[in-house]
Amino acid sequence: MSESVRELVGFIYGPEKEEAVCSSLLERVKKRVARITAPPTRGEGNLPLDEADSFMITYGDQFRRPGTLPLECLKEFCEEKLTGVLSGVHILPFFPYTSDDGFSIADYTKVHPDWGGWKQVSGIGTSFKLMSDLVLNHCSASHRWFKGFLEDDPRYRDFFISVDPDTDLSTIVRPRALPLLTPFETAAGTKHVWTTFSADQVDLNFACPDVLIEMIDVFLFHVQMGVQVIRLDAIAYLWKEIGHPSIHHPKTHAVVRLFRAIVEEYVPWVIILTETNVPHKENISYFGTGDDEAHMIYQFSLPPLTLDAFRREDAGHLRDWAATLPPVDGRTTYFNFLASHDGVGVTPAHGILSDQELEGLIRSVEERGGLVSYKAVKEGKVPYELNINYRDAVAGDQTEPRQTAAQFIAAQSILLAMPGVPGIYVHSLIGSGNWSEGVKETGMNRTINRRKLQLDQVLQELSDPASLEARIFKGYTNMLKVRRERPAFHPASPFLVLKADGPVFGLLRGDEERGRVVCLVNSSSRPAQWKVDPAAKLKGVLTDCINGGSFTVAAGSITLEPFQVLWLETMT
Template sequence: MIYDKHNLYLDRVRNRFEKLYDKEVAEKCLRRFKMLVGRYELGVYSHPNPEMWNEKTSYIITYGDSILEENKRPLKTLKKFLDEYAIDKISHVHILPFFPYSSDDGFSVIHYRQINPELGSWSDIKDIGEQFSLMYDLVLNHVSRKSKWFTDFDEGIMPAKKFFISVEKNADLSTVTRPRNLPLLTKVTCKEGEKYLWTTFSEDQIDLNYSNPDLLFEMLDVLLYYIYMGAKSIRLDAIAYLWKKIGTSCVHLLETHEVVKLMRDLLDLVAPDVTIITETNVPQKDNFSYFGEGDEAHMVYQFPLPPLTVHTLQCGDSKALMKWAASLEKIPPKTTFFNFLSSHDGIGVVPATGLLSPEEIDKMIQTVITHKGLISYKANSNGTNSPYEMNVNFLDAISHPDENIDLRAKKMLSAQFILLSFIGVPAIYIHSLLGSVNDLEGVKKTGRNRSINREKLDYSKVVEALNNPESLRSKIFSGIIKLLEIRQQHKAFSTESEQKILNIHSAVFSLVRSCPEEEITALNNISDKEVSISIADFKGTDLISGQEIGHEIKLNPYQYMWIKK
């Protein structure tokens, strides 16, 4: 049985390599793949994939140094915070890149297998993993200009000499999709002379050449190393741009999908309990394509959810959100959505294209600007620029900084209720969990828009705020934790449970989550006015307040209910 399964996987892998390279190279790659499989002693599993997620699964997204204490390694402080406030409430921790880096707050990696000594050590990561499942970033589109790979390239040393993409200065790159308003090529002077290298995101982040199988195997090796070092989820950063072909858009190419599928094959063979999550901040159809036929990513980021939720709370109108939710197609078995409202990046504008009108998008952007947020732009192939993301803390996106604390907390919890009601796995950014606001001083200090929601918090001040029930942080944190604790107790919120969208009232977000054991109706007044609704033959108990609910229901502004029938 094990032998047959092993051969089945190898046949599949051979086909992957043949789609990436010619047959002779593919056979060599297959032999290398066989050697790679046993290198980390992860073993070949013969049992079916375990249950990977359920109603108890949730993620917190954080940098290793989001919370700081004086004279203490940040990863130890993070563990202290998590142990005190998150055990039995949050199951997974996504620690954003914790490797040595040169720019972009960790996403320009210098060394893939080392821990940034300013954060701590691998033993600190392991300590956090004793209580939480861990998610690591595989930053595989590009590498730091200060990495050894690039210095070897600079000196003409193999194999790194061929790890990067050199392009003629005057090459026609007009069809290439650009996620940033920056030059695509960066001029470098190396031992072999002047070259123009592909740099999708910045001149410090040099794109890697996956048409070279040596580079691909380096990354497969890094992938297995992360799993060996405790990763239970792997986030494939900026995966959409991985493979380059001049004359194409260089985004979502067939070869890119084959690389993701190859990684999935590898994990299915040696570590079937590890989740692959693709990060593709693009329109929905392209985003969902990374599910493949159930043979690619286990989860994809639900990128339309953040801008649609912002629009919903800003306007007090749920129609666009509910229409989108009702349109979601059935996804392959053993896959699910990675639901989030905010992260270390901005709130994407592109995923809202086609779901909100241009006028609605512009109004949302202008409201964010009024709330002291910022806007980042991307370059289009026709030479114009368009909004790419809204750089703002989520709390400030949906409420004005001058509004009173109680109102701001209600709006934030209303948004988080939406997140926690949807089918899929919820992920909460640490600054949303803690009710942080725009860090405009951070933007001034770094000159980068994204610093607005990457503030480094003082541990003692955070604890002081959480211990004060009248503080904004405490109201938001305690409210989210309460919702998480309720959610964990009900199988209706499992990723395997059904979801049915209701259309009761334009000011009410409403859906039903159900499984054979129970049915829960989610109702959320997302407006600043009282709303009365009627549901025929309806009766149940609100899991949040404990009140018995009948068919006539009154919802106060920003009030939400999970009603179990």
């Protein structure tokens, strides 16, 4: 076991426990690693990803057909529609669960029996890179570990955190407008257990070394079953300390570094992705001080800023923010997304959008059938998430399918052009909209963007070229095919935010070695001029590698039609 692992264990648990914890950890790691087979294609360098990599984000039971397991339906959809388009699939928690659409896991080692088994999950992994969730902050109150805790089993007595309800917990950062402590009757009496997200999601106590060892074993078991990208869910809240906000704790960062060190020593083809829905500066801290934490971090500011650009038809805030992004390199990159199974986070836009602009964004979402979720802070309740299907958030009215598709694809082009790896939510890829009926059924705002679909109906819609869904799917997949063929879009490829005005957003991707592509998009319903930025170093005749048109920069400017997307490269 490397010296870096030992040092991290010593920092987390103190020098007096370092040797014992390292010994137990090493024993578990070696046993698990002995069962792991490296994939045939491992990638190169410290970041085994390239320009062909992009991921569809989906639930394991997203597609259904009578008499067919949902995971088999998912495999059929991916192989029929996504081969040669996307490289990976992020299957949201596919384990047995009790609430929160999968994020209250009752068993980390099994697949939800109604959806299929590891055979089906691993089968998808034979054709696509698999991403899965390691929900390590908490587990279901029905998990055997918590049942042992309730029985006062000494093996699990320290797996969870109980706190005197009279304790001052006012400094703890809360992501939800729910009680932090939940009372449970145990064999040792009533205990008030730390529950950050809900009463059914009991927080694990990582101050207990056995918890960390168990979760590292779970992590490696998922790798054993073919997972290549591990998403560390809600990682920011991992380490609890009364008197500390218990978000972004130094020992939380140390745990992420420990996972990274184990990956690099034993399974170097695996990617660690941290999920931290927080302001931008806090988010990028999960790269670490020397690129020693996550391989990838979510770009949580991208969804609200892109939505703002299309709402106000002004990309100024998006340009200014993108220009502040640290450069990517061969060890880290960004995981870019616009839509997800959750909603559009408001918090990551604080300090970038004004209060008035945030209020305008909220009003726009509500006018288009969306909802707003709130969290508790000292001042009361504040909005933290906009719950709406991203197509409806961006384009609104669907009476003109051609215009709606163009407007939505224009927004999605920003996601694909940004430095990093795209993560595309299934409902964006297939062009579906709000599911308000689902919210009424479940009482959960997030259900609006979590509708499960009949596979044959989806395939029929995508085969009708006149349908809105087919227009969006065709436009999206066309851009993805173009992207994967150009090294300029490599996750470690340089980028430059180009000077532009008003609704135009422009990026230069690549360099002389990888080739260069200028990515332009008009976020407005009116034509817009882009005055050529000398930094783009454009010369002669250019071709649009999406639609094939040609352009000359001799006039010093390029006109973009409403919601037009141009990816320009020098003709050879």
